Amino acid sequence: GNSVTQMEGPVTLSEEAFLTINCTYTATGYPSLFWYVQYPGEGLQLLLKATKADDKGSNKGFEATYRKETTSFHLEKGSVQVSDSAVYFCALSDRNNDMRFGAGTRLTVKP
Amino acid sequence: KAGVTQTPRYLIKTRGQQVTLSCSPISGHRSVSWYQQTPGQGLQFLFEYFSETQRNKGNFPGRFSGRQFSNSRSEMNVSTLELGDSALYLCASSFEGKSTEAFFGQGTRLTVV
Numbered sequence: 001g002n003s004v005t006q007m008e009g010p011v012t013l014s015e016e017a018f019l020t021i022n023c024t025y026t027a028t029g030y031p032s033l034f035w036y037v038q039y040p041g042e043g044l045q046l047l048l049k050a051t052k053a054d055d056k057g058s059n060k061g062f063e064a065t066y067r068k069e070t071t072s073f074h075l076e077k078g079s080v081q082v083s084d085s086a087v088y089f090c091a092l093s094d095r096n097n098d099m100r101f102g103a104g105t106r107l108t109v110k111p
Numbered sequence: 112k113a114g115v116t117q118t119p120r121y122l123i124k125t126r127g128q129q130v131t132l133s134c135s136p137i138s139g140h141r142s143v144s145w146y147q148q149t150p151g152q153g154l155q156f157l158f159e160y161f162s163e164t165q166r167n168k169g170n171f172p173g174r175f176s177g178r179q180f181s182n183s184r185s186e187m188n189v190s191t192l193e194l195g196d197s198a199l200y201l202c203a204s205s206f207e208g209k210s211t212e213a214f215f216g217q218g219t220r221l222t223v224v
Contacts, residue, residue, distance in 0.1 A: 034212060043115075043201055043215035044154075089154065098167055099144065099203075099213060103153040 002027040006090045006102030013080055013109050021075040021105045023064075023090035031092040033057075033066050033073040038087045038104070047075075047088070080109045113138065115204050115216035123222045129190040132219045136183050136204030142166075143185040144213065145177060148199040157200075160185055189221075197223045 007022040025033065032051045036044040048057030050066035050073065057064050062077045073090060090102040116135040124130050136143050144167075145157040156169040160179035177187040183204075189196055199220050203213035 032212075036215075041217075043117075043217045044203075045215070046212050049212055093213075096167070099156065099159075101146075101154040101156075 002031065002092060002094055002098055002100045004090050004092055004100050004102040006088075007105050008103070009087075009105040009107070011105060011107045013107070015082055015109055015111050016079045017109075019075070019077040019080045019084075019107070021088055021090075021107070023073045023075065023102060025071050025073065025090075025092050025100075027071075027092055027094055029094055030068075031094045033064070034091040034093070035062070035064055035073070035075050036089040036091060036101075038089065040086075044089060080107070082109045082111055085109045115202055115214050117200075117202050117216035117219050119219060120217065121220045121222075123224060124192050126192055126194060126223055128192050129188060130192060130221060131186050131188045132200055132202075132221070134185045134187075134202030134204075134216060136185070136202075137214055140204035140206050140214070141183055142205045142207065143179055143183065144203045144205075145185070145187050146201045146203065147171075148201055148218070149197075154201070157187065192223045194223050197221060 003026045034049045035047040037047045048059040050057040053068035055066045064075045087104045093099040118133045142161045144159040159167040163179045174190045179185045199218045201218045203215045205213045
């Protein structure tokens with residue numbers, strides 16, 4: 001079945017550091033890929049998405065590229081801020097709306 | 112337009128009781144999915160409803176059930192509550208449910224004592 005594996009956390013960075021959170025997936029066909037973010041006490045919010053190979057999703061300085069050859073969708077940001085502290089979830093959804101999430105990576109950014 | 116609304120936000124129940132949680136999706140969305148989030152198990156898929164029919168189901172015992180109404184609102188029910196059912200229950204809606212993004216509610220925090 002479909003599955004998502006993402007980098008174990010927690011991740012602690014200093015402000016303005018470079019962020020990478022790794023995400024790989026297993027799926028049949030061509031799923032859509034997502035990154036969601038969860039702030040304390042909130043539900044998940046869509047951060048970015050990509051629906052086909054080589055697509056790059058971007059939002060709020062975050063980027064991720066759909067790499068079919070490596071089945072990856074790594075999240076990156078060039079300069080993190082304290083306000084980026086949250087839990088980040090990688091997810092995929094296939095054409096049957098079978099949506100799977102990774103375990104989540106907690107990011108803490110220190111000033 | 113209004114987002115996904117879950118009620119109640121917080122709930123405390125006793126072991127053995129049952130509970131019903133409600134989710135109102137974004138207007139026009141026909142797919143509603145439910146997830147259980149716990150610190151130990153992460154985000155686990157419970158089930159998905161589309162046009163009043165259960166379309167996908169996760170690996171949870173029969174004590175967990177749900178339904179969807181003609182207006183797309185959904186409820187999930189947990190019977191014979193156990194301490195391990197304490198979790199944040201999240202509802203997500205999407206337009207058609209076919210590889211489209213899901214919009215999440217803020218969740219219902221259920222505590223079983």
